[in-house]
Amino acid sequence: xxxxxxxxxxxxxxxxxxxxxxxxxxxxxxxxxxxxxxxxxxxxxxxxxxxxxxxxxxxxxxxxxxxxxxxxxxxx
Amino acid sequence: xxxxxxxxxxxxxxxxxxxxxxxxxxxxxxxxxxxxxxxxxxxxxxxxxxxxxxxxxxxxxxxxxxxxxxxxxxxxxxxxxxxxxxxxxxxxxxxxxxxxxxxxxxxxxxxxxxxxxxxxxxxxxxxxxxxxxxxxxxxxxxxxxxxxxxxxxxxxxxxxxxxxxxxxxxxxxxxxxxxxxxxxxxxxxxxxxxxxxxxxxxxxxxxxxxxxxxxxxxxxxxxxxxxxxxxxxxxxxxxxxxxxxxxxxxxxxxxxxxxxxxxxxxxxxxxxxxxxxxxxxxxxxxxxxxxxxxxxxxxxxxxxxxxxxxxxxxxxxxxxxxxxxxxxxxxxxxxxxxxxxxxxxxxxxxxxxxxxxxxxxxxxxxxxxxxxxxxxxxxxxxxxxxxxxxxxxxxxxxxxx
Numbered sequence: 380x381x382x383x384x385x386x387x388x389x390x391x392x393x394x395x396x397x398x399x400x401x402x403x404x405x406x407x408x409x410x411x412x413x414x415x416x417x418x419x420x421x422x423x424x425x426x427x428x429x430x431x432x433x434x435x436x437x438x439x440x441x442x443x444x445x446x447x448x449x450x451x452x453x454x455x
Numbered sequence: 456x457x458x459x460x461x462x463x464x465x466x467x468x469x470x471x472x473x474x475x476x477x478x479x480x481x482x483x484x485x486x487x488x489x490x491x492x493x494x495x496x497x498x499x500x501x502x503x504x505x506x507x508x509x510x511x512x513x514x515x516x517x518x519x520x521x522x523x524x525x526x527x528x529x530x531x532x533x534x535x536x537x538x539x540x541x542x543x544x545x546x547x548x549x550x551x552x553x554x555x556x557x558x559x560x561x562x563x564x565x566x567x568x569x570x571x572x573x574x575x576x577x578x579x580x581x582x583x584x585x586x587x588x589x590x591x592x593x594x595x596x597x598x599x600x601x602x603x604x605x606x607x608x609x610x611x612x613x614x615x616x617x618x619x620x621x622x623x624x625x626x627x628x629x630x631x632x633x634x635x636x637x638x639x640x641x642x643x644x645x646x647x648x649x650x651x652x653x654x655x656x657x658x659x660x661x662x663x664x665x666x667x668x669x670x671x672x673x674x675x676x677x678x679x680x681x682x683x684x685x686x687x688x689x690x691x692x693x694x695x696x697x698x699x700x701x702x703x704x705x706x707x708x709x710x711x712x713x714x715x716x717x718x719x720x721x722x723x724x725x726x727x728x729x730x731x732x733x734x735x736x737x738x739x740x741x742x743x744x745x746x747x748x749x750x751x752x753x754x755x756x757x758x759x760x761x762x763x764x765x766x767x768x769x770x771x772x773x774x775x776x777x778x779x780x781x782x783x784x785x786x787x788x789x790x791x792x793x794x795x796x797x798x799x800x801x802x803x804x805x806x807x808x809x810x811x812x813x814x815x816x817x818x819x820x821x822x823x824x825x826x827x828x829x830x831x832x833x834x835x836x837x838x839x840x841x842x843x844x845x846x847x848x849x850x851x852x853x854x855x856x
Contacts, residue, residue, distance in 0.1 A: 388619070389591040389652070395730050402737040409745055416738040423731045430720055430727075433619035437610070439601070440625040440644060 386429050395422045466543065473541035476548060480539035485511065485550065486558050489531045500527065504535060504550065513537075515552035523555050524567070525663045526693040532558040557663055567670050570697060574672075579679050585703045586684040588716065591723070592652035594621040595716050596645035596683070598638055601626035604659035605688070605709035612710050617717035623651060629658035634668035639677040646681045654681065655712045656698065657688030669696035678702055688712035810842035817848075828853055 398419040402412060463471070487504035494500050498517030503510050513535065527533065536554040541547070557564055574580060595613075599605045601624065613620055625641035628634045638656060645654050656678075658666070668674065669689045675697045678685050687702035688709040699705040706712035810816065817825035818838045825831055831850045839848045 388593050389589060392591045392726075395727070399730050399733045399737070402734065402741075409741060412738060412741050416734055419734040420731065423727050423734075426727050427724070430619045430723055435610075435614055435618050436621045438621075438623045440623060440641075 386425060388426065388429060391422050391426055391429075395419055395426065398422070465546075469541065469543045469546060473543065476539055476541055482536070482538055484534055484536050486532065486534045487511065489527055489533055490529050492527055492529050500552075502527070502529075504533070512547060512549040513552050514549055515555065519553055520555070524564075524695065525557055526691065527555060528662070531662075534558045563664075563667060563670075567697070570670065570672055570675070571700070574675055574697065574701060579675065580700045584679075588684050588686070588704060589652045591718065592620070592716060594623060594650045594652055596623045596625065596648065596651040596654040598625045598627050598641035598645060598654065598656045599658055599709070600629045603629060605629075605657050608659070608708070608710040609655070609713040612713035613717060616714065616719040619720065619723075620717045621650075623648070630661065630665045630668060635671035635674050638668060639671075639674050642674075642677050642681060642685070646683050651683055653686060653716045654683050655686045655688060655706075655709070655716060656702075657686075657706070657709050657712060658690065659709060660690040660694070663694075666690050666694055666696055669698040671697070674698055675701045686712045686716055810840065813842070815842075816840045828856075 398415050401407065402415050402419070407415065485504065487506045490503045490505050490510075492500070492502040498520075500513075500515040500520050502513050502515075504513050505511070515537075534556045535550060535552045537550050537552040539548055540551055542549055578584065597606065597609065599609075606624065610622075613622060623645065625645050627637045627641040629638065642654060642656060645651055656669075658669070666689055669687070678687070678698060678701045684704070685702040686704045686706050687696070687698045688706040688711065689696045689698060690708075692707040695705075704712075704715060706715050816839070817831075818840060819825055819830065819835075820837065823830070825837060831837055833850055833852055836847055836849045839846050
């Protein structure tokens with residue numbers, strides 16, 4: 380697994396939403412706001428990149444009577 | 456001989472037949488196999504019920520067939536309850552069906568109804584306990600047959616709509632005796648994997664017997680115990696199973712389940728763009744507000760346009776420069792006049808000029824000017840300086856003041 384794959388979409392999306400909400404609250408200093416803005420833009424870029432780069436990854440769980448969750452090679 | 460006066464009209468005969476048949480068969484059960492099944496766009500169902508040696512025309516009107524819990528198909532054995540009527544226009548009799556039950560699985564069907572009632576009373580179908588689906592799932596688990604139509608339908612949808620989505624398939628037997636247990640195990644396994652945000656269980660269309668594992672009580676209870684939100688997608692739109700009722704979301708088909716689970720690439724891009732716009736607008740607004748504050752403080756709107764500031768500075772500079780050089784000239788000319796005046800004053804104060812007007816200065820031998828009478832002793836000599844020339848003199852005596 381590369382670092383890129385460790386990127387989690389949902390938490391990043393939630394953080395972006397949080398940043399927008401924080402900026403909307405209008406009580407940050409200009410410096411803080413600019414910091415939030417830059418952070419938000421970076422996250423949005425990462426999200427876009429994740430959507431653009433990702434190819435469908437399919438893992439297939441081995442059937443196992445002991446209910447273990449070993450992963451076979453992807454079927455694709 | 457044909458007695459035309461004794462002949463019945465077709466209508467009269469048909470009416471007599473109708474009168475004989477309809478009271479006799481006003482409420483009955485009949486069983487057989489469905490064929491020529493047609494679900495008309497009007498909502499009514501037309502089909503033939505047959506066995507080895509006979510056929511019966513049947514119609515089930517829209518209002519009645521809404522309540523059927525399964526999808527009638529050709530070849531299906533059913534029990535029908537209804538009444539026989541005569542359709543005069545065509546000279547045909549037919550069964551107007553009021554109830555249809557699957558004959559082949561009658562006991563299963565009763566078990567289904569009983570289980571449904573039981574689970575309902577336990578609150579397992581309550582909307583209040585349904586878990587919401589995460590908006591942006593990172594990974595979707597799927598329990599279905601690895602070779603079935605369901606998985607290939609779902610993969611099609613995922614590849615088209617959401618190629619970014621990570622999937623994990625837990626292959627399972629989806630029909631037959633082993634199926635329910637296998638699906639339950641798969642569900643439990645996937646539910647344990649933390650990274651999985653949604654689990655889809657399901658299979659493609661099939662006969663009511665094929666879909667039966669999804670009416671299993673163990674599966675229903677396993678679904679209700681899952682921590683991960685479950686989407687159930689069994690068969691076609693018309694197939695409703697216990698699994699559908701107890702799951703958090705029921706999808707009419709496996710393809711629909713994939714669509715419900717995964718937000719599309721373009722939707723997500725739109726959301727991201729919207730957030731970016733919001734960020735930009737908010738920071739832009741704040742910057743504008745800051746400028747306004749600055750403007751208010753400095754009362755100079757030129758601050759918004761740095762070019763103007765520079766131009767203004769240059770202008771001022773030029774003006775100042777001009778004024779400065781003017782001033783200098785002026786000052787110099789004033790100074791010049793002053794200096795001339797001063798020179799005159801200085802000249803006027805020059806003692807030589809005073810002497811020229813007839814005065815003299817007395818210097819002691821040591822060079823000091825004699826200012827008072829007693830600066831000199833009687834008999835002391837001194838130098839007297841006039842406007843033109845000097846001479847030596849001597850104090851003879853003091854004179855009274």
